[in-house]
Structures are given as structure tokens and as C-alpha cells.
Amino acid sequence: MNPRMVSAPIACPDCDLLQRVPPLPPAGRARCTRCGCTLAKQLAHPRDLPLALTIAAAIIFVIANTTPLMGLSVVGRTASTTILGGAYEMWLQGEQLTGALVGFCAVLAPAGYLLFMLTLLLATRRSPAPQWVGEILRWAHHFQLWSMLEVMMLGILVALIKIAELATVDAGIGMFAVGALLLLFPAIMVNFDMRDIWERVEWADGDIATPGAPATPAVQPMP
Amino acid sequence: MNTATSTAAQAGLVACESCGLLSRPVNAALPGFCRRCGEALEFRRHRSIETTWALIIAAAICYIPANALPVLVTTTFGSPEDDTILGGVIYLYASGSWPLALIVLIASVMIPLGKLVALAYLLVSVQRGSVKSNRERTRLYRTVNLIGRWSMLDVFVATFTVALVQLQPLMSVTPGTGVLFFAAVVVLTMLAAESFDPRLIWDSASSRRARHD
Numbered sequence: 001m002n003p004r005m006v007s008a009p010i011a012c013p014d015c016d017l018l019q020r021v022p023p024l025p026p027a028g029r030a031r032c033t034r035c036g037c038t039l040a041k042q043l044a045h046p047r048d049l050p051l052a053l054t055i056a057a058a059i060i061f062v063i064a065n066t067t068p069l070m071g072l073s074v075v076g077r078t079a080s081t082t083i084l085g086g087a088y089e090m091w092l093q094g095e096q097l098t099g100a101l102v103g104f105c106a107v108l109a110p111a112g113y114l115l116f117m118l119t120l121l122l123a124t125r126r127s128p129a130p131q132w133v134g135e136i137l138r139w140a141h142h143f144q145l146w147s148m149l150e151v152m153m154l155g156i157l158v159a160l161i162k163i164a165e166l167a168t169v170d171a172g173i174g175m176f177a178v179g180a181l182l183l184l185f186p187a188i189m190v191n192f193d194m195r196d197i198w199e200r201v202e203w204a205d206g207d208i209a210t211p212g213a214p215a216t217p218a219v220q221p222m223p
Numbered sequence: 224m225n226t227a228t229s230t231a232a233q234a235g236l237v238a239c240e241s242c243g244l245l246s247r248p249v250n251a252a253l254p255g256f257c258r259r260c261g262e263a264l265e266f267r268r269h270r271s272i273e274t275t276w277a278l279i280i281a282a283a284i285c286y287i288p289a290n291a292l293p294v295l296v297t298t299t300f301g302s303p304e305d306d307t308i309l310g311g312v313i314y315l316y317a318s319g320s321w322p323l324a325l326i327v328l329i330a331s332v333m334i335p336l337g338k339l340v341a342l343a344y345l346l347v348s349v350q351r352g353s354v355k356s357n358r359e360r361t362r363l364y365r366t367v368n369l370i371g372r373w374s375m376l377d378v379f380v381a382t383f384t385v386a387l388v389q390l391q392p393l394m395s396v397t398p399g400t401g402v403l404f405f406a407a408v409v410v411l412t413m414l415a416a417e418s419f420d421p422r423l424i425w426d427s428a429s430s431r432r433a434r435h436d
Contacts, residue, residue: 011231011245014361014364015230016230017231017425018234018236035421036358037361072387075393079387081383086385087382089385090382090386095398095403097403098378098382098402101410102378102379102382146413148375151372154376156379156383158315158376159379161320162314169387198244203258204256204258
């Protein structure tokens with residue numbers, strides 16, 4: 001990383017304070033001096049590690065969505081469900097909006113997040129990355145907000161304990177896959193640096209973000 | 224705080240909300256678009272206070288039917304029984320699993336209410352131009368953003384209970400209207416937290432200091 005890039009002033013996203021981020025040690029983090037918001041982080045493998053984790057998560061995500069989460073048996077009757085099956089049952093029972101919301105938060109948002117992350121991490125392997133990577137990054141950010149696998153897992157556990165009094169419940173392969181995703185999703189987020197991607201993206205106005213060029217030509221020296 | 228501290232807005236700079244790039248717009252009233260990522264630039268989120276108020280008022284209205292109407296209707300041997308959110312908590316507590324009852328109580332009752340109260344407090348304090356405990360208020364905002372998603376818990380509980388317990392004619396569970404209102408509360412409060420601009424918390428302190436200088 002070029003030291004001039006690091007020392008360009010940035011504004012804290014939470015309190016708008018202008019400050020310079022000093023060169024960070026490996027695995028270092030910079031916090032805003034006024035409000036404590038994390039401003040920058042220095043990762044050892046800012047693109048390779050999240051890419052590896054995203055590929056792993058994508059494979060497990062397919063397993064989590066195609067195998068039954070759990071099965072239930074009571075006096076000889078059995079029932080089982082997948083994640084989408086749950087959302088679809090809600091739809092069938094007359095709660096279309098809720099079913100759609102569950103489907104979005106539990107399947108579509110995490111799937112979109114993984115897909116966008118995969119695309120942008122592969123596209124930024126060469127620098128400068130094409131301009132559309134920025135758009136993908138924005139979408140990944142929005143989908144990350146609405147992806148609620150961890151909440152869903154707790155919801156399933158509560159539902160299971162409620163039902164366990166009435167019937168025998170067995171956890172399926174899908175459940176273990178979701179458990180693995182609960183570890184992989186935060187691992188991707190912790191090991192991903194949005195600023196690193198933005199610094200490699202081609203500028204919208206046609207300029208290319210060449211390493212070493214001042215990131216903000218309009219900025220004057222700090223007082 | 225020393226005099227060297229100034230905000231981007233005071234320096235006439237706009238930080239892009241999408242990529243963080245600082246730009247100096249020629250016309251402060253029309254900042255234009257980010258040169259790097261093409262996003263529309265704004266000094267502060269557009270109509271942040273009004274939008275956030277509208278969303279939390281809508282959420283507060285939905286909160287009433289969400290708690291009053293049943294979220295689940297359990298039919299055992301043909302006789303239906305309604306379950307509200309609080310009813311579900313009491314059922315869990317009565318059946319001996321108080322840790323789960325506590326989790327559901329926190330996620331379904333305390334987090335949505337806490338979010339509404341916290342955002343209303345932040346809005347009122349910003350509108351009154353408060354300069355006190357800015358750091359704590361920013362931390363409160365970040366907490367609201369972080370834990371808000373957990374109130375979705377009861378929607379997932381209802382979904383997977385409905386999906387599994389379909390053992391007609393023995394027993395079946397169908398969703399009640401309450402679940403839709405409850406989901407609406409969660410979505411509206413999440414959107415409200417997104418539309419609130421935390422930089423507004425610090426603006427009155429900055430402008431007051433600027434007047435003193």
C-alpha cells in the first residue's frame with residue numbers, strides 16, 4: 001500500500017470528522033478519534049481470504065438450501081422442511097407478504113450477497129477493476145444488511161423446542177450446513193475491506209485510480 | 224477538543240456515502256455525483272429527520288396489532304387456539320424453558336420497543352440541538368443498527384412452526400394476521416435506522432463551536 005494513499009484525509013462516516021489515517025500495522029484498525037467508528041483496517045490478504053471463504057460459503061449454502069433442515073415424526077406421521085419450504089408454506093397459508101419476506105431474508109439476501117461478493121472479488125483480481133464492480137459492491141452491502149441467517153437459526157431452535165413437546169424432531173443435514181454458514185458469513189465480513197476494493201475500481205468519470213495518485217484531488221491540506 | 228478538528232461539511236467537502244471519497248463541490252446546493260463511484264452526493268442524508276420520523280410512527284402504529292392479534296393459530300383435533308407474541312412467551316415460560324422465553328421476550332418485545340424509543344430519542348435530541356453525550360448517542364445509534372435484525376426472530380419461529388406442524392387432521396398450525404404486522408414493525412424500524420443520519424448528532428456541536436471561534 002502506498003503511504004500517500006493511506007494518509008489522504010477521510011471523513012468519518014458516522015460523525016463527518018476529517019482526519020488522516022496513519023499507516024497501519026498488519027491486522028491493525030483505525031478508529032475515529034471523536035466517535036470511535038472503525039475507519040480503516042489493514043488486512044494481510046484483503047481479497048484472497050474473503051474469496052476462499054465466499055467459495056466455501058457458496059458451496060455450503062447450496063447444501064443448506066437443498067437438504068431438509070429437520071424432520072418431525074408423531075404417531076407414524078412424518079414431515080420435513082427446507083428453508084424455502086418454510087417460506088412457501090407461509091405463502092400457502094395466506095401470509096404471502098410474510099412468506100416473501102422470510103424467503104428474502106433467509107434465502108435471497110444471503111444468496112445475493114454471496115453471488116455479488118464472488119463476482120466482485122473475482123473482478124478485482126486485476127487492477128483497475130471495471131466500473132461496474134462499484135455497483136455490485138453497493139448491492140452486496142444492501143443484501144448483507146437483510147441477510148438474517150443467524151436470526152433464522154435461533155428462530156428454528158425456538159420452534160424446535162416448542163414442537164419437541166408434541167413430536168419427535170430430528171435435525172437434518174441442512175441444519176448443520178446452516179450452522180457452518182453462521183461461522184462463514186461473519187468470517188467473510190471481518191476479512192473483507194470495502195475501502196481496498198474502492199481503491200482498485202476504475203473511476204466513474206473515466207480516470208483510473210492508479211496507485212500513488214492522490215485519492216482526492218479536490219482536497220486541500222489540513223489546517 | 225483542539226481547534227484543528229473540523230468536519231468535512233465545515234471544510235466544504237462531501238464524503239460519498241457509498242465509497243467514502245471526499246469531493247469539493249463547486250456549488251454546495253447541488254453537490255452532483257461522486258467522481259469515483261457515480262453515486263449522488265449529499266452533505267447529509269436527504270430529509271433524514273422527516274423520513275425517520277415517518278417510518279418510526281408507522282412502525283409504532285403497526286406495533287399495536289402486532290401484539291394484539293394472534294401470530295399463530297393452533298388447531299388440535301378441530302379446536303383452534305390463538306397465540307399472541309406475549310402468549311408465546313408465557314407458553315415457553317410455563318413449559319419450563321425460561322431461557323428461551325427470555326430470548327423471545329427480548330427479541331420480540333424489548334428490541335422493537337427499545338428501537339422505537341431509541342430512535343425517537345435520537346431524533347428529538349437532534350432537533351433540540353443537543354450537544355451532550357454525542358459519543359454515547361452515536362454508540363446508541365450503532366447498537367440500534369446492529370441488534371435491530373434480531374426482532375425478526377418471532378417471524379422465523381412462526382414460519383418454521385407452521386411449516387413443520389402440518390399433521391392434518393391431528394394437529395395443524397396456521398399463521399395469524401399478527402405476524403404480518405410484526406414483520407412490518409421489523410422492516411419499518413430497520414428502514415428507519417437506515418434513513419437516520421448519525422452525523423446530525425455531531426452537527427450542532429460543530430456549529431456551536433464554529434460560532435464561538
